[in-house]
Amino acid sequence: MRNGKAFLFAGILTAAASVSPTLAQLDEEPPSCDDSLISIATKEQVDFYSTCPRIERAVSFSVSHNFKGPFEVPNVTYISGRFNSGYFGPKYSFSNRIDDGVTSISMPDLEELGGWLLLGYLPELKSAEFPKLHTIGIDLAIIGISELKRIEFPSLENITAGALIKGDFDEIRLPKLKNVRFLEISSTGNLDCRALGKNLSSLAFHPESDADLGKGFTCWTFDENNRYNSTEENPPSGTNPDANP
Template sequence: MLLLPSLLLLATSWPVVIADSDSCSSSATISSQSDADTYANCDQIDGSVTISSSASGSIILNNVTEIKGSFTAEGASGLTTLAAPDLETLEGALTVDSMSSLSNLSMNSLSEVSSGITIIANPKLKHLEFEDLEEVDGQLKLTGSFSSVSLPSLDQVKGQTTIRGGRSMSCTALNNLQSEDVYHGGYSCSTSSGSSLSTGAKAGIAIGVIVGVLLILFLMWWVFRQRRVRQKRRRPSQTPASISPPVLKDEKQSTPQYQPIPSSDLSPKVPRKPVGLAPALLDGRSIYEAAYPASPIPVYHELDAGPVFSTHQRPINSES
């Protein structure tokens, strides 16, 4: 008698088990929370999960720890909350794009994504946090008006990492991961008011600026040099007279050159004192001294020996 109720219970539950098994082995499209609840008994979904663009309100996918395909939510303008609290492994890509009303995205148990993560164009999504995310085999692209982005457990990103948030977002913690060799495919983090580049990127920019300045200086020197060469070709080079070396002359061979003195310079500057009357001419036998005005004229006579022919002879005055 007890066997009969057990058989009846098994018969009624068997179709449900079959239905759950079928839903876990294929891809899923979720439009509402009731659709998400049909996968509550699935630890693993063998296909991809797609959130319909007609979905609205909140959708929480419970108990699913692994998805063999991708997880995609695009264009669901009425969806405000999307969560997969137990999801740990995603073998495809994670895409959350153009969700104009989405303000809460929660996948805190997610640790590995075999493809890339793209979360873009969700204007009301201000805080983004993946507490357990360790490895992303593809690109990591997070752009929006985020106030904060937290990836505390991130260990490796094999593709390009691009993170851009709002003005209040800080890139400091994300930049620190650069020194730990987390970003293998390149990294940039920026905000709406500026950018925060990695140390390697800043060093590259600095080197580029230095090389550019040196190149400009070289071009300026080359243009100046070419201009001087053209100027020298247009006119023969001449040594200026002002800097010509002095010519040394031999004083013995040099002939002095005299300049004529103007006649006006010969005129006396100071008048001479008047002199007396011109002395009388000597006749060869008598010698007279020049007479001056207002003085008596002495009379001299010749000696008996003859006329005076030299200066050692003196005439003798005769007495009157």
């Protein structure tokens, strides 16, 4: 397995075990802006953490599996650790894990994240908004969310490690992205990979080594004429004439 992607997988798999509200609330103490494991399950917790402009000591800031409905935490500009919601893998028939009920995620003022950002296998999620986020300290992974059709990070410039985006997407916008180890996108929706490749043609990649097969930008769809690979000698450019409007 390629080095960069292996790092992303290994790291974020750990996150799946870290979003439990039980871990975050073992001592049952009142919430604090200095909490190290934050898992938000209630409106009261949303209201409290909205009073914390900077969350300096958090290893994890997560949406609890028990949270239902729209999730919005304004005023938080910095989180030292990772942001998690959901799981990294699909639910199997024998699993008794909780199906997340979050319908939207909004961090309207978040500018910098010290760890990774994971949104995974959230069956009710229809929108995710991080309009001011410019830096992700490790990886970005958005996977397995069938109701999420559009992704936009209007201010995102730097992803320190890799990015993995897989789902039923019709539109992905990363207009300011400049630096990433690798970017891998796979869509079963109406995404135009060629147009996206043109828009991201100035990206600077920093793979771990020359042998890192994850370097560059790849975009895959079922249509072999609607794919993009920046590592090809002459990658296709422009809009795919056969792409759905």
